[in-house]
Amino acid sequence: MRDVFVPNANQTYGFNYNRKIYAGYLSATFSLFNGFIDGKAGLRDEYTSTSADFPGTNIPGYNTVAPSAVLSHKIDATQSFKLSYTYRIERPEYRDLNPFYDISDPHNISTGNPNLKPEIGHNYEFGYSKTFNKGADLYIGGFYRHNTNDLQSYTTFYDTLSVGGNQYNNVFLDQRYNIGTQTTEGLSLFGSVQVTSKLTLRSNIMLANRINTNPGNPTVHGFTSRINLNATYQFPHDFTAEIFGVYHSSQRTIQGNRPAFGFYNVAVRKQFMKKKMSLGLTASDPFSQYINQRSTTSGTSFYQSNLRQLPFRSFGVTLSYRFGKLDVKKDKNRDNNRDDSNSMPDNSDSGGK
Incomplete structure (x- = not known):
């Protein structure tokens, strides 16, 4: 007999969300001390308007003026120094703003907060x-990064919580707030080396101390740390193999810890028809059914331990064909392989939290 699912009116809801961003940009380049220092400065003005149709909900708009600047000195054709400042914002997403109560688990309820403000970041790097x-x-x-209006998840325990006229007992309510500040001080490393004519190794590492105030x-x-590793080997007859791995360490939060996260991906590719056509096979975490993420949350009179299992394992096949000619030239003055935090980004939303 097939199960019949009956809609729950208290958990049936459509959230119509609309966001518009109006922006203008101004940038200039300059040179100081007879070319000893090259500079680039920018200014971005943008207005954000967000609306939603949830009854009684008003999400105020806001204007942002975001400056940025980079000073660089080229020692010779192979070496240079860079000092940069960037003003960045992280806007709350629609899931963070949606005031609907998710009671799929009546003991762990979550809801959004339409009163959230954008997080403001001041990023410095040498x-x-x-x-x-x-x-x-x-x-x-x-680097040194200081965020105000910091967006953080906060859990509150209720003996009894009323939602839509219904009473729920022993509830952990999770909601995001603009809480205090977050300061991150650390070191970023990027390296790429051609070990042999066939083997290339690349790595991107971030090591930092993170301070949250509430x-x-x-x-x-x-x-906290983040490590990316990549190895590529070019076999004969246009056959390439690659392995890529990512690891994010666990992070302390204002109420506990955020779980560590890691995965790896392997891929092989064969090119045909003078490299115009290629066939590839990829696999992500092929020997693990789940990625296990363990986290803890604690507060006044409660302690909570969570295990989240992500079905990350996947397999894929890719087929591509290139038409015409494609001429790719690398800009030696810009390293596109480094993380955005190591280059001069624009002043749009920033993640990495």
């Missing part, structure tokens, strides 16, 4: 880059 013979690259940068609560310190 870096050194070096290009070696045979195409090897190195970048070392120290008025009325203790300041939280925690070490």
Whole structure:
């Protein structure tokens, strides 16, 4: 007998959400001290308007003026220094703003907060880059990032919570707020080396100390890291193999810890017809059914431990064909392989939290 599902009126809802961003940009380049320092400065003015049709909900618009600047000194054709400042914002997403209560688990309820403001970030970085013979690259940068109106999830425990006229007992309510500040101080490393004519290794590493402040609560310190590794090998007869891995360490939050996350991907590709056609096979975490993420949350009179299992394993086949001619030229003055935090980004939404 087939199960018949009956809609729950209290959990049936359509959220119509609309966001418009009007922006203008101004940038200029300049040189100081007879070309000793090259500079680039920019200014971005944007107005954000957000609307939703949830009854009684008004999401105020806001204007943002975001400056940015980069000063660089080229030691020689292979070495340079860079000092940068960027004003960035992270807008709350529609899931963060949606005031609908998700009671699919009546003991762990979540809801959005339409009163959220954008998170403001002040990012500073000083870096050194070096290009070696045979195409090897190195970048070392120290950074300081300070966020205000910091967007953080906060869990509150209720013995009894009323939602839509219904009473729920022993409830953990999760909602995002603009809470205090977050300061991140750390080091970023990027390296790329052509080990042999066939083997290329690349890595992107971020190591940092993160400090969260929350008025009325203790300041939280925690070490965090992010590591990307990539290896590519070119076999004869236009056959290529690649392995790529990512690891994000666990992070301290104002109420516990955010789980670590890691995965790897392997791929092979064969090119045909003078490299115009290629056939590829990919696999993500082929030997693990789930990625297990464990986190904890604690507060006044409660402690909660969570296990989230992500079915990340996947397999894929790709087929591509290139028409015409494609001429790709690498800009030696810009390293496109580094993380956005190591280059001069624009002033749009920033993630990485």
